[in-house]
Amino acid sequence: MRELTNLNWRDTPFGSSGQPVERRIRRMAGIATQWADNGGEPVLMAAAMVFVPVKLIGSVPVTVKTLHYGYQLFVAERAQDTREMAARVDQVLVQARKDAAAVAWHNALDDLHSLAAAHPHGPGIQGMTEAWQPPRGKQRGITARIDTARDVGPDGLLAETAQAGGLPLDERLRELQEQGRIQQAFAELTAGTADPDIVMQSMAAGALAQALTAAFLGGRHLDLLTWTTAPSVYDAINTVAWGSLPGLFFTTSFS
Template sequence: MRDISNLLWPEAPFGAEQRPFGRARDMLTAVAIDWAVQRGGEPLPVGAAAVYLGVRRHGNAYEVNSDTLSIGFRTTVIDTPDELPELLAILDRTLTRARRQAAILAGHRLGGDLARILDRSRVPLRGAAGVIDVWAHRMTKTRGLARMVDTAVEAATTGADLDMPLPATPVALPTSPDESAQGCRRVLARALAIGLTAAVHTGRYHWEGQFRVREVTDRETWDLLPADTATQPVPPLCR
């Protein structure tokens, strides 16, 4: 399994000292899950990513662009089905924290993904179950919980100009380190695209032109993953 993050403490993503934010601020958490279609079997979750975007809980939108946006993230991809319980445990802890500590929790058809995951899991997943409990009623404000946004429904007509689509496409289990790295980038890019769409929908972000999601993903993972031979590497920004 490949599990990478640019956070100093991935298990405490809302800490004030977390890179790249360095101070306490409200966060939008976006979650994406990739699925592999097994021959003669049920779809298997093979990758998951969470992206953390700094937002204002109230007030004007941040003007952002793909050259300067800083994100926090964790992205995980399994190599064999035996590693599925560990992937689900990481995802469940992410959802547990985001449900209570994030200002906004975003996903693309996340309710359906989590329902399938709960059906597959042999152990209770309290974070996933807690999110499902409120996802179907996410238009109702609940004190103490993150605002939920499904980018396939209420944000479907937001019009965020991105260089990639939001829906998941079937993938395969990695068979090499390069494929594992590509899987990490792929699910991370989709989580970022979901987060950006939710940020526009809720009035937290605004930008001009097309936002280059893949470029940001390459820049943020340049020191954590081997170079993607399919694209030119993007040099990091000075932090």
């Protein structure tokens, strides 16, 4: 497994207890996972979490030039990494359930079901699954949750939800989210027929785009984020994560 992040305190993404001065900064999370099929067994190829600063009161205007967000990516280097990756996601979910201003996820329960199979009894996965069961109104001590498939809609692919919500995705990022492309990445990774760094960057970029798109759509739906001109997800990734994903920004193809 490979981890990519820009967090200074990666074990406490919603705020560091080691800071000399406690700052009242709230962060909402956008979460996404990408899965391949290995003979009927789900394989976690990539998991992405973004942490977007929001205000205690009011909405944050989103522009690519002013947006600064944290991200954490777990990317498979082999099919056997699924359990380790699911365990790392579980650690983030333990904190997100109580410390995030909100959690945005597309088809959350589907992903949580697969995560639970890979990491049974994980407290973060279990807790978030229970919190996401209907009815999903406000619950004391539990962060707000928004499923961009069901709460924003339409209930289909995230790219379709984004398009309907006035947040069109760059074609390069749409391609990296297609199930056929994820399955191809799995085949290339296991067969060793492609540069593993480029394959892993493509999976990381696709998952990061999904997490950031969910955060944008969910944040706007909850009035935590707002924009006049729809932000470019591609440019938002380029601005913050270009150093981790040079293959996305300096080549035209991942194949």
